Amino acid sequence: MGEFKVHRVRFFDYMPAAIRAMAFNRRTERLALARADGALEIFNFADNYFQEKVIPGQDGRAVEALCWVGRRLFSAGLNGEITEYDLENLRPRYTVEAYGGPIWTISAVAYSLSGCVPCQVGCEDGTVKMFEVLEDRIQFQRNLDRQKGRIISLCWHPSASLIAAGMMDMIRIFDVETGKGVGASKSKEVVVWSIAFLSDHTIISGDSAGKVQIWDGLTGTLARTHLVTKWDVLALSDESSLVAGTSEGTVVQFQFLSSTLDGQNKDWVRTRTFKNHSHDVRALVHTETAVVSGGMDTQLVVRPLLDKVEKNTQESAMRKMAFPHRSLVCCAKKAGLLLFQFPDHLELWRLGESDGHGNPGDSLPVKRKPEKLIQLKRKGEDHICCSALSPCGGWLAYSTVTSFRLYRLQNNTISITKVSKLPKDLRSAHQLCFSTDSSRLFASSINSSVVVVALNQPECKYLHTLKPKSGEQQPTTASVSLSVRLQLHCTVPVYGSCPTAIAIHPTSSNLVVVHADQQIFEYSLVQKEYTEWSRRLQKQGLHSLWLERDTPITHVTFNPKHPAHIILHDMFMFCVIDQSLPLPEAKTRLFNQMILRSLPEPMRILHRHAFKMCKTFQNLMCVRLLEDHSLVVVERPLLDIMSQLPAPVRQKRFAT
């Protein structure tokens, strides 16, 4: 197979933002997640927890709460605004000022008989505001009784007639029809961070004194107190079981269980404690089978409840999602440049050089160190959503939801010039891609269209817009392929799982698609059918260990020297698939590199199979093959991310 020279890069200081809020849509099995920088992410729990959509953040937008109404997603934040998102074009659709100061919480009834769905926000000034969700907007309806002190948390009673509000030192129940407060329970000097209202009028609150309290909502009396932590209980999520997140990073589960065998006398009992976070747990979701948690340590954790799922299956494995399911690194193959995308700037680096040769396992002396050529700050308040660098290293483009910029680079002199005249169709993009010869730029734009422009010195010229037929899904995540004809060539058969990476082979014109369920397809664009290899792979099935990996393949590329080689990577490995070798069978050892290394050369042939997987490099953000046949591997060790997090608010120490 051969040796590779690997540029092992660890200077991409990627830093994800803390998770602030989450909302789970049970019907569509989508999880909406808001980060501290205002970015929104949608995860498809039905499709291997794939991160389907990312709506970039915006300066000043602080999402405090999220709420699904049907397929529509709303957020509210401390800027006092309610925002609805356009999940097709991945941008805010509109924003409504609530005129009540910072909004702490937003809540919608799960269902409504009247057709118009009421939606509520709890505000700093002590008002609970009711909004009506109309087809294309939301409209202020009325205020409930104004209270002293801010409204921190809200929860509808399942009957949609009552609503419980957690406040400073107090829980208040409102009658939705009259707007009057019908009951209140008081505690001393606590912030009721989170509240749950059950159908039997039980109210469960989590507060800043570290207590989870169970109240009788009819009488306003305290039924039970669980002291969970010395610090704040920050998030609650309810069902017949309920989870509470704490500022120590633990998640505590409570279940409504009977202490006796006959099933009588049920009580809320503390059952399990999970410790999957190093920092505050700010957002929690309790799905049917799992506890989903996120917080200051930026990782999204899905922890299946083992009484709800089949044990020792893929379903029962805990998942930690630390990296985005798309690439933030762009590589100029010919020029040896790397472009790192941050929310508010771009960094352009030139790789180092070494001379001489070494044996496998050696580190070569670095003759020239890598060099940061350019740091480009974005303009405006919208965060960067995509960026690209042309293979020759001469063009750089990035886009936010509102603006698109293209720059001309002169590498030798390190100068950057903005291309001022851009076609008017090129206003924003979700994905950007340069052609192999750097003569074309493809930008996926609004309404699932792809804009093609020609790059000529010194300007760029609009060529074409590829529009999907009506009803087609928009290609939000897949990176656009390397060469696209200017008319619709063919349509690839639809597969049930979302593609996570696609690429077209430069010589054979085969399209390789990898999906969120880890399936790999190869489609011949010439014959307009799946290739023989793809059929063989499907017939035999992928190796179980391949299918059990829990991070998606985020990039596919090819080796020009060896046309039969496909190079792809996920977060924990990169893999060279040699299509000329036999596929691994179910009993074959998939990760066999160590064994092959130990075998003498003639024996290796017997044990070789197509999937050559390398796990030497971990926490991969990017693996690319340069034109000089060397590999670029961008690692971002999770420990480095951890070390840059602020100190935890509260950390449990031994014997304290």
Added chain:
Amino acid sequence: MAALYEGYTLCGLAPAQNQSNSGVLGVEAERDSDHVVVTDSTRSVTLYKVSDQKPLSSWTVKQGQTLTCSAVYNPQTKEYVAVSDGKVSADVWRVHCVAGGEPVVLFKRGAVRLLDALLSAPQQPIEEVLAQEESIRWSTNIVTESQQFAIFTTEQKGDHFLYLQRLNPNTLQRYRLEREEPGLSPLSFSASYRDKHIRLLYLYPNGHVYQSVVSERGLVTDEGGQAFPLPRSLLLSLPVGEGLLEAASAQALDEAHIAVVGVPHPSAGSGKDFLCIWNTNFQTLQAGKEIAGKIYGQLWSFWNKLFIPHGKTLSVIPYECPKSSLASALGKMRQVKTEGELEQICSTATTFDTAPVEEVQREVDLLLSRTDIQDLQPSLGQLASTLVSRTLQDPAFYTPSSLAQLVHTRCLCHSVCPDLVLLALERKDYFLCQLCLQFFPDIPEAITCACLKAFISLEPDGVSFMETLIARERGPDGLLNGFSPTSAAEYRSDGLGGGGTRAQQDEEMTSPPPEQICPVGLHKAVLLNEVLQTAYSDSFLLPHLKDLSSQQVVLFLQYLQFLYLKYSQDAFPQTHGLRSPSLSQILDWVCVLLDAHFTVLVMTPEAKGLLVNLHSFVKSQVRLVSELGKIEGSLQELNKMTAKKDVGQYSIEIIELF
């Protein structure tokens, strides 16, 4: 593994018309292992010489009379006893006679008489022991060291009882058997006597084989005739195939093996025409043989031969049940013996039984010269135990070199010949003891302790013993254990403070502190080292260690301290491939010895200095170890630092994919 050998026909049978009955009333032992008396159900009794398959003589009762129970041979009077037409003074169930006991008559209503007593007063009244509707199903007769027993089982309305009748003085105990599934009655019984207990083995039609154990001494008899419940344990649950067993019988062969006839072979379908030997300890099938023709559920076993009536023949099937070990039960031992080899082994065994020492030695040499010696492992064990048992019986007979050679094959272990180590101790064959300690993996703690005790109290002036020991150590294998021969002179002395040689040397150099002088002589040290290296478990060793006298303890502790000091002085004393205990073995022994004798040692004035020395030394060692711990901690940090390969922000590396 137990084995069933090729069987042969003893005689033909004339089964009853309906074939439900084999026509054999009973097979009884006669004068020796080669003679049996067979009583058929009509009128004749025949004496057979088994190995010749030939009748020697036969008797027949008069026309019109019938034999109602099997004829027995009384070795004391060399007479045969048979009952015709079931009558003496009441209906007779059976007459029993076994070697060492008097003939016993069991009447159908449960009364028991010695034959002599009955014949001297034929008209005596015979009492009724059994209740109405209670009848005898099976009976036997057992003679123990002190008592003779008539044992029989009865059935009354589906309940089964065991009667234990002691003779002289006469006492009777009655036990109620636990009920099996409703409607099931035991198919067969077999009784044996071992370790002061009578063991009753019985088989039910559902394949369950139970054992009940009754003490020879027995309970206080309850005159009220109350039946005690008889506790039982399930020995085996035999596969029964389709339906229940009908004509089947189980016989205990020894403590671990039973022979069962009339049951299916677990790997040969549901046909019930098999004879199988099962190991009850490991629940494993040891041997099986298909039996042609109808099986009547009758089975006798005398002298390693099974007698089975089947079809129209009475067959003799020789068997062998060697002492079972887990390895053989699990089939780990290869069974590659051919008939010829077996014959050789058997002939060797006979040689061992009778031949003089020289011939035994020759046989052993011959046997051990074979290349396939490992394959003969079970047989070697058998041979060794034959040799040991002969030596035990015959004080003039001892074959030290043969035994040593057998032990040296490493095919033996303690459980195969449990008397060997004690025999060697008794004969003061310390070389053999040493070999056993070295090669037997399974010496019980009690034996280890016995060795230890013997070794410690060895007289130091046993010069001749030492010479023989040395001669043997330099024997064919050049085995030399313990410390190196160069140091032999140095440690020649025994007892405290060193002997003559030592003193002479001491004149020239300054005397080392007493704890650095070996407190025992070289040979004693060699033997003690062997003890130190045996495997043991603290809790089993401790009670036996308590048997040591305080002087023995002090000496042993001195020796252990000496070893410990020696270890702490030179880092690696176990050089030159010699067998010496490891430091942790020494320390374990110190601990267990102190545990066992701490109070004694504290009270013993001679031990005080020793304990004080030991304490101060241990204290210094503890301090040393804590310092070492610190160093280790620091070095480990260093190690951690180097192990964590610092990749840095950027590197260019070469990897290779295969």
